[in-house]
Amino acid sequence: MSEMHSEQLLSEVAALPGLPGVYRYFDAQGQLLYVGKARHLKKRVSSYFQKTLDGTRIGQMVSRIHRMETTVVRSEAEALLLENNLIKTLNPKFNILFRDDKSYPYLKITGTRETYRTAGPKPVPSIAFPRMAYYRGAVDRRHSYYGPYPSAWAVKESVTLLQKVFRLRTCEDTVFANRTRPCLLYQIKRCSGPCVDLIDDAAYGRDVADAEAFLRGETQAVLDALEARMMGHAEKLEFEQAAEIRNQMSALSRVLHQQAMDNVSDKDVDVLAVKVHGGRACVNLAMVRGGRHLGDRPYFPAHVDDATQIDQALSEEGADAPSPAQDPADRVPVKVLEAFIAQHYLGVPMPHTLVTSHPVAKGLLEALSEQTGAKVNAVHQPREHRRIWLEMAQKNAEIALARLLAEEGSQQARTRALADALQLPDDQLETLRIECFDISHTAGESTQASCVVFEDHKMQNSQYRRYNIDGITPGDDYAAMKQVLLRRYGKIAEAIQAEAEGALTVKAPAAAAPAPEGEESQAEVATDAASGLPKGPRMPDLVLIDGGKGQVSMAREVFQQLKLDLSLIVGVEKGEGRKVGLEELVFADGREKVYLGHDSAALMLVAQIRDEAHRFAITGMRAQRAKVRTGGSKLEDIPGVGPKKRARLLQRFGGVRGVASASVEDLCTIEGISGELADAIYRALH
Known part of the structure; x- marks a missing residue:
């Protein structure tokens, strides 16, 4: 195998140190082929060039290696993080690769992170009537965010639930500021009507605090607080107010009864189940937040066959061999699961408990703990409610993978049928x-x-x-x-x-000007x-x-x-x-x-x-x-106004004319627009 490689490459391999690190292989065209990590760089990299691998996938990959790059790191945990960071950003051809999809939605409650003042038994935010909303995007420290949720549907379901129980407003600030009578949501008892002063800021603040406690999983504390308030109104003979709180408690109890798998001992948990079949794999991620099971989402990695065959060939060679206790049938699922955990949680907040269908390496958990600053635990073969969660995730992984294989099978049949109909080559x-x-x-x-x-x-x-x-x-x-x-x-x-x-x-090629x-x-x-x-x-x-x-x-x-x-x-x-x-x-x-x-x-x-x-x-x-019709290009021409800010402006003010008629103070109320930028927008439109 080494005969087909240059003397320079082989000399670089021979000169590698026996330290932990990350290596990268490139072909003659500069395309990245593979990224790997090693406890012992020299032993691991040398194993690629010491065995005849003709006719195998690893043999195809090794035959294309033209040059190599290596990075020495301080520990195996650091090597693991660097390896998966490079895999995510560079998309190598022979690594297990998950699509980088971190665009999870959140439930946002506005203004609750600002200075608090005390009103009665509970703190109330300085913004008198915070709003809850579905949200995707960058985090603003002034607001509270709950999630992530696996889908938009899960967020909207939670918003509807909080409307029924705590009656928080969901309307835009501009709508809220200009209401003269309560909207339909008040009539159907989904909002307490703060826009027309049908509830004072102290009472509304208590509802906000209860809603946040519920989202954190403190359901029993919320029920106890509501019961105490109900009894207080009853003692004062305020029976209408007591009945309102009784209805809140009933609605909350119904919600908790519907969430049959809730458990107050588990606040935030991610449940991960992997299924491998037919050369494809599915990792199903189920999310538990605040003790509530919010739903799941399947992920399908690329290059599973290539990466696992390479890993198996090298393990047989003795480099970074797996644990003898590991079942050979579990090697591919474990590799897929570890790749997902390493790539998915890289650089993002994560829960401190993972429930997994297969055991994962301690080094991976140590690396994640080092990244998050708190100990991350992985539970394999769970009991009680966690076992129910895992069985659900495993079943959903099987269903999602079966659906994918069926779709791919029919799509491949369609491709072949078209090639036959048009007499195109069908060998590739x-x-x-x-x-x-x-x-x-x-x-x-x-x-x-x-x-x-x-x-x-x-x-x-x-x-x-x-x-x-x-x-x-x-x-x-x-x-x-x-x-x-x-x-x-x-x-x-x-x-x-x-x-x-x-x-x-x-x-x-010279540096090209940006294209339209x-x-x-x-x-x-x-x-x-x-x-x-x-x-x-x-x-x-x-x-x-x-x-x-x-x-x-x-x-x-x-x-x-x-x-x-x-x-x-x-x-x-x-x-x-x-x-x-x-x-x-x-x-x-x-x-x-x-x-x-x-x-x-x-x-x-x-x-x-x-x-x-x-x-x-x-x-x-x-x-x-x-x-063209709305004059959106006028906003596009203003430096500092990108697509997101432009969308917020148009949505808030109803079009460019509305933006042009807004004052500098009104423009400053838009998220992400400073006073200086608001002044620039005002001057550009006038």
């Missing part, structure tokens, strides 16, 4: 790349073209592109199609032709120093055009101009009456039309890609049109 269907274009506008206004990409049996959202079309007669779809195809494939065609002529001169939103930059079409082909978009195996003969003729004209293969172009022509299932495929190279049949798996895939291109074009066109 995973790399079959299809790009589809669509044009969208409203009577010629805000014309946009969309390009969506299908590869590896699924839509590749990160590779979608939108193109703003200008310089054409409004409503001319043919001219729009010509423009987008020239822009998409022009530079790729130039690179291909230059390589074929042997005249390609490779230069280091949704379009490819110059960097994306820079050439690869090793292959001479473009680094970014490559020529697809199929170009789908949403249209019939006219659109296909325009595409043929563009491809002839660029000297590209006409057989790549396929038009999707709507059938009689534009009915779904009657579409026909039109070819640019002179082949006869093809009708695949309304129940054809190939037609289902074509329709799926075509509909996604249409959806993507429509949403982009509508956003562009709305921006």
Whole structure:
């Protein structure tokens, strides 16, 4: 195996120290192949080059290693954290990789972290009537946040619950400040009406404090406090007030009864169950917050087969071997679970207790404890209510994985059916790349073209592109199609032709200017120093055009101009009456039309890609049109006003006109807008 590597690389391996660290392998094109950690760098890295691994996945990976980078660290825990940080940020090809999805929603109660004053037996926040709301985004220390929740539905369910029991307001501050009579929520007993002074700030503050205690899991304390207040009103013969509190207690008791698996001894716990089958894996994360089971969310890692085979081969070699007590059948689930824990909790707050379906390494828990500053425990083979939680998570993991395998199986069948129908090579269907274009506008206004990409049996959202079309007669779809195809494939065609002529001169690409939103930059079409082909978009195996003969003729004209293969172009022509299932495929190279049949798996895939291109074009066109009509670009031109702040301004004041009519003081009330920025916005709009 070492014969295929350079002397420089092998000498670097021989010179490695026997210390803990992280290593990274790159191929000849500079693509990151693998990131690993080691207690003993020299022993671990040397094991890759000391054994014949031909015909295996690790052999394929090792044969591509061109250079190596290493980082020595102080401890194995530090190596583990660095390894997973690099995996998350660099997306290596052969590591178990979980999609970085930390966009969890929270329940926010505004203003409760500011200075408190005392009113009666409980503290009341300085903001007289805090608001509760669904929230995603950066944390502001002035407010209280509860969660995270696994889904938006779980947050909204909790908001509804708190409305029923504690009657906290959910309206925007601008609405709250301008109410002259109570809204419908007051009428149906979901709000106590603070907007029109139907409750004083001290009583409302007690409700806020009770709601926060409930969210922290202090349910018995809340019930005791409510009972004491009820008895106090009864002793004063204030029976209406006592009845109101009695109703609150009844509502809260019903909620606690519905949450049958609640347990006051467990406040914040994450339950993790892993299931591996058919070369795929699912980690199901169930969240318990404040003693309440809030729901779960499945995660599906990439590269499971590659990473686990590499790890197994190296373990058999004796480098970082697993514990003898570990069941061989559990090795892959344990590796997947440990990868999820390391990547998911990296740099974010986490509960101090994890309930897991498989045992995890002590070193991982020590690293997480070091990161959080508090001891993190993992409970394997739990009892009582924790066992019920884990069994639920395991069942949901099995269901989610079975659904994924069924969907992937049908998608792969569709890809194969399309390849057979169009006589495409079927030996590498995973790399079959299809790009589809669509044009969208409203009577010629805000014309946009969309390009969506299908590869590896699924839509590749990160590779979608939108193109703003200008310089054409409004409503001319043919001219729009010509423009987008020239822009998409022009530079790729130039690179291909230059390589074929042997005249390609490779230069280091200069720093490119930022591209317009949704379009490819110059960097994306820079050439690869090793292959001479473009680094970014490559020529697809199929170009789908949403249209019939006219659109296909325009595409043929563009491809002839660029000297590209006409057989790549396929038009999707709507059938009689534009009915779904009657579409026909039109070819640019002179082949006869093809009708695949309304129940054809190939037609289902074509329709799926075509509909996604249409959806993507429509949403982009509508956003562009709305921006033009509302004058949103005026706000975009103001330094310091990004998409989030602009959205908050437009939402609060109802559009650019409302923002323009607002005072500097009103603008300062928007989250994230300082006095200096508010003054700049005011001056820019006047």
